[in-house]
Amino acid sequence: MLTDEVGQGGTPASGPGNNAGHRGGASQNLVQLITPQGERVSHPEYDPWVRDISDEQLGSLYEDMVVIRRIDTEATALQRQGELALWPPLLGQEASQIGSARTLREDDFVFSSYRDNGVAYCRGVDLTDIVRVWRGNASSGWDPYTVNLAVPQIIIGSQTLHATGYAMGIQNDGADSVAVAYFGDGATSEGDVNEAMVFAASFQAPVVFFCQNNHWAISEPVRLQSHIQIADRPAGFGIPSMRVDGNDVLAVMAATRVALDRARRGGGPTFIEAVTYRMGPHTTADDPTRYRDANELEDWAAKDPIRRVKALLERKGLMTEEFEAAVQRKADAVAREMRAGCIGMPEPEPLDIFKHVYSTPNSWLDRQQDHYSRYLASFGDHAGADSEEGGYSRYVASFGDPAGADSEEGAR
Amino acid sequence: MTATMIKEFRLPDLGEGLTESEIVSWKVNVGDTVSLNQIIAEVETAKAVVELPSPFAGVVTALHEQPGTVVEVGKPIVSFEVEGDAGAQVAAGGAAEAPAAKREPNLVGYGAVVEATGRPARRPRNFAAAPPVAEPVETKPVETKPFETKPVETAVPVVEPVETRPVEPKPAETVTGERPRSTPPVRKLAKDLGVDLEQVTGSGPGGLITRDDVRNFVGGGDLPAAAQELAGEAVPTQERVPSAQPGEREVRTPIKGVRKFTAAAMVSSAFTAPHVTEFLTVDVTPAMELLARLKASKAFAGLKLTPLTLVAKAALIALRRNPTLNSRWDEANQEIVQFNYVNLGIAAATPRGLTVPNIKDADRMTLAELSTALSGLTETARAGKTSPAELSGGTISITNIGVFGIDAGTPILNPGEAAILAMGAVRKMPWEYQDQIALRQVMTLSLSFDHRLVDGEQGSRFLADLGALLADPGMALAMV
Numbered sequence: 001m002l003t004d005e006v007g008q009g010g011t012p013a014s015g016p017g018n019n020a021g022h023r024g025g026a027s028q029n030l031v032q033l034i035t036p037q038g039e040r041v042s043h044p045e046y047d048p049w050v051r052d053i054s055d056e057q058l059g060s061l062y063e064d065m066v067v068i069r070r071i072d073t074e075a076t077a078l079q080r081q082g083e084l085a086l087w088p089p090l091l092g093q094e095a096s097q098i099g100s101a102r103t104l105r106e107d108d109f110v111f112s113s114y115r116d117n118g119v120a121y122c123r124g125v126d127l128t129d130i131v132r133v134w135r136g137n138a139s140s141g142w143d144p145y146t147v148n149l150a151v152p153q154i155i156i157g158s159q160t161l162h163a164t165g166y167a168m169g170i171q172n173d174g175a176d177s178v179a180v181a182y183f184g185d186g187a188t189s190e191g192d193v194n195e196a197m198v199f200a201a202s203f204q205a206p207v208v209f210f211c212q213n214n215h216w217a218i219s220e221p222v223r224l225q226s227h228i229q230i231a232d233r234p235a236g237f238g239i240p241s242m243r244v245d246g247n248d249v250l251a252v253m254a255a256t257r258v259a260l261d262r263a264r265r266g267g268g269p270t271f272i273e274a275v276t277y278r279m280g281p282h283t284t285a286d287d288p289t290r291y292r293d294a295n296e297l298e299d300w301a302a303k304d305p306i307r308r309v310k311a312l313l314e315r316k317g318l319m320t321e322e323f324e325a326a327v328q329r330k331a332d333a334v335a336r337e338m339r340a341g342c343i344g345m346p347e348p349e350p351l352d353i354f355k356h357v358y359s360t361p362n363s364w365l366d367r368q369q370d371h372y373s374r375y376l377a378s379f380g381d382h383a384g385a386d387s388e389e390g391g392y393s394r395y396v397a398s399f400g401d402p403a404g405a406d407s408e409e410g411a412r
Numbered sequence: 413m414t415a416t417m418i419k420e421f422r423l424p425d426l427g428e429g430l431t432e433s434e435i436v437s438w439k440v441n442v443g444d445t446v447s448l449n450q451i452i453a454e455v456e457t458a459k460a461v462v463e464l465p466s467p468f469a470g471v472v473t474a475l476h477e478q479p480g481t482v483v484e485v486g487k488p489i490v491s492f493e494v495e496g497d498a499g500a501q502v503a504a505g506g507a508a509e510a511p512a513a514k515r516e517p518n519l520v521g522y523g524a525v526v527e528a529t530g531r532p533a534r535r536p537r538n539f540a541a542a543p544p545v546a547e548p549v550e551t552k553p554v555e556t557k558p559f560e561t562k563p564v565e566t567a568v569p570v571v572e573p574v575e576t577r578p579v580e581p582k583p584a585e586t587v588t589g590e591r592p593r594s595t596p597p598v599r600k601l602a603k604d605l606g607v608d609l610e611q612v613t614g615s616g617p618g619g620l621i622t623r624d625d626v627r628n629f630v631g632g633g634d635l636p637a638a639a640q641e642l643a644g645e646a647v648p649t650q651e652r653v654p655s656a657q658p659g660e661r662e663v664r665t666p667i668k669g670v671r672k673f674t675a676a677a678m679v680s681s682a683f684t685a686p687h688v689t690e691f692l693t694v695d696v697t698p699a700m701e702l703l704a705r706l707k708a709s710k711a712f713a714g715l716k717l718t719p720l721t722l723v724a725k726a727a728l729i730a731l732r733r734n735p736t737l738n739s740r741w742d743e744a745n746q747e748i749v750q751f752n753y754v755n756l757g758i759a760a761a762t763p764r765g766l767t768v769p770n771i772k773d774a775d776r777m778t779l780a781e782l783s784t785a786l787s788g789l790t791e792t793a794r795a796g797k798t799s800p801a802e803l804s805g806g807t808i809s810i811t812n813i814g815v816f817g818i819d820a821g822t823p824i825l826n827p828g829e830a831a832i833l834a835m836g837a838v839r840k841m842p843w844e845y846q847d848q849i850a851l852r853q854v855m856t857l858s859l860s861f862d863h864r865l866v867d868g869e870q871g872s873r874f875l876a877d878l879g880a881l882l883a884d885p886g887m888a889l890a891m892v
Contacts, residue, residue: 077449081467082424285427287460293799 038311092279095305099252128341157187186217204268246274670765757809
């Protein structure tokens with residue numbers, strides 16, 4: 001399994017800052033700075049990029065990873081308790097998300113997928129806003145311009161096009177910010193991602209393609225989608241790439257800094273393959289035991305991204321009881337806040353659906369809204385004790401499609 | 413304030429759009445104190461087995477459903493006594509509000525509320541009178557629950573008796589406020605037959621007009637068989653009660669999951685491969701004596717040796733001399749695939765139903781290796797942790813019906829395989845032994861094979877070889 005090999009930190013064929021990158025056919029070695037056992041290994045080309053990371057900052061990266069794992073666990077529990085309709089767990093991908101997102105500047109703009117809730121946390125998205133869409137209360141959770149993070153794409157890979165377009169805009173502005181697209185291994189099979197890479201290369205746009213290769217596109221293993229390492233694909237587009245241990249927060253950080261630096265200096269796009277593993281199901285509606293070997297999960301559990309940083313902090317004597325307790329307190333507080341925000345979210349009103357279609361008034365939409373509100377009013381005094389409002393809500397929630405019942409017969 | 417209150421946890425939609433789930437097991441008992449997010453139950457949906465974390469911190473006061481029960485989404489499954497004032501509880505679990513709450517949010521996690529009528533109550537418009545078709549709600553608050561809804565709290569008939577269905581056209585002036593409920597194919601049928609749907613009374617859920625209603629309307633009251641069937645079906649529906657109640661005469665379980673898969677596999681196997689079954693009853697006393705000796709020997713210390721281990725090993729040896737039984741009929745390519753390896757399937761009864769995981773390259777294993785593989789395989793299967801890889805690629809199977817005390821049967825082939833062996837119970841029976849009647853340990857072997865691939869001769873030789881090995885394990889020296 002070509003794409004599964006992990007753990008040979010050491011000797012990349014060419015320097016990370018080298019614009020030529022890896023454009024040949026040869027497979028790349030995995031960049032690793034912290035081993036799964038928590039040992040800091042030196043890497044002549046990538047070390048300089050994380051030399052400034054102090055012990056305190058390492059501790060803060062650890063905290064972030066623990067917190068987003070806690071967010072993930074809490075959200076999964078909320079789904080099982082009927083408070084969220086769905087949740088796509090990020091378990092196992094904490095280092096990829098924290099290592100990259102913590103490297104970004106505020107004026108960089110991120111285009112993420114549905115699983116990148118750790119990235120959203122780093123960008124400062126309100127905890128309640130993170131779960132808003134998953135509760136089904138809104139069609140998008142936040143204003144992208146307040147946090148420079150577009151709302152996550154459910155459509156696979158389309159955000160790479162948005163990021164490339166945004167990066168071309170940055171070029172026109174003459175700014176030195178960068179657009180970053182987050183996507184998975186499965187997305188690399190999509191036309192959108194390939195088109196985005198063509199444009200990014202043609203225009204040498206300041207965009208970073210950050211691919212979290214978590215090995216599974218729902219139930220499709222990466223080895224079936226890519227017979228070569230994913231990091232070897234961008235070479236065909238003339239885009240330099242790096243292949244890093246996605247469970248190693250420092251390696252991810254170093255690689256992201258290399259890519260951002262290149263983009264800021266006008267060097268064009270970079271592709272990062274962060275080799276990680278989706279330890280949970282695709283979403284809360286999925287059962288990975290039906291298609292995945294339990295041994296594989298065990299192998300990856302041994303490469304856990306959080307445990308290795310913890311081990312490194314222990315080696316350095318930084319993992320004190322107070323520190324650990326403080327991290328736990330923070331994680332619990334975040335989980336509590338998110339739970340309260342989720343459960344306390346006011347329900348949307350039926351007519352809210354008209355609010356976010358156009359930014360300016362639209363007569364056709366106004367007419368539809370008028371018809372719809374009169375239609376809803378026709379249920380008004382029928383529900384007895386129910387308020388009018390309650391009547392609407394129940395109707396809309398249960399029978400969004402009044403013709404839905406037809407399917408019973410139609411399906412025969 | 414430390415007043416306590418009872419909170420119910422209603423079964424959420426755990427997948428995307430699921431309507432029910434089965435309680436697999438409870439991880440807590442009544443009286444247990446649980447913390448927030450503590451795992452309280454294991455639940456199987458059509459998609460996955462998942463663990464349910466508690467939405468409250470408190471004491472369990474009731475478990476409303478037994479393990480093995482299929483529960484509709486939205487039904488209470490467990491109640492908790494929780495401390496604290498009402499304000500705090502809002503934060504602890506809004507969606508699990510008691511049913512009495514004036515507004516029941518069902519936007520999240522619970523799918524659509526199953527309304528009594530299957531449709532909302534609409535205020536009549538300014539037409540003169542609201543005909544029954546437009547307002548099924550007021551006239552029958554309970555009975556219009558959809559068919560598949562299982563527990564009906566009150567024993568009101570779900571479908572009106574057929575005789576009462578009006579078949580005469582209604583007066584033309586009975587204009588309804590909205591189009592009668594029907595489906596596109598039914599509307600097409602009505603159009604083809606020249607029927608005005610406004611005149612037809614629907615017998616389906618919520619007054620839905622079915623094909624039969626349209627045909628009945630045309631036939632002037634003559635009920636086709638299908639309609640009578642439909643009416644007949646209503647009877648069990650109305651009698652259906654929660655399974656815990658005594659005196660229940662039948663229980664209807666939707667066909668799904670492993671059962672559905674097993675059924676499809678068995679039907680496809682039974683109707684594609686012409687099965688032949690042969691039986692052979694063997695005096696296995698020498699094999700049982702060997703088993704006892706092996707168990708006592710140091711080489712097999714700690715290993716689980718059973719009659720199945722020996723039968724499997726003997727079958728693998730016999731298979732070497734009769735490889736035809738280890739092959740596959742490839743219909744698509746019009747080829748017979750002869751396997752030069754044996755992936756030995758073992759039928760296992762698991763909590764999730766029948767599965768046939770297989771031991772890869774079993775023919776290359778020593779007896780000790782085989783024994784380890786067998787116990788590993790059954791343990792994994794019983795724990796429900798069998799991986800998809802272990803379930804596919806089998807070449808021949810054994811089913812051990814002897815463990816249930818059964819002697820013989822006609823096993824159905826695992827689809828794609830040419831043979832399956834059922835081993836019966838080892839019984840002490842009076843048997844001919846050295847020209848005398850003696851009490852011997854006897855077992856019946858039943859072998860089914862695919863007659864497209866395997867002729868009677870080959871099947872018989874295999875079975876005879878297998879019998880010879882079990883009757884005299886020393887024969888192995890002559891066979892390998």
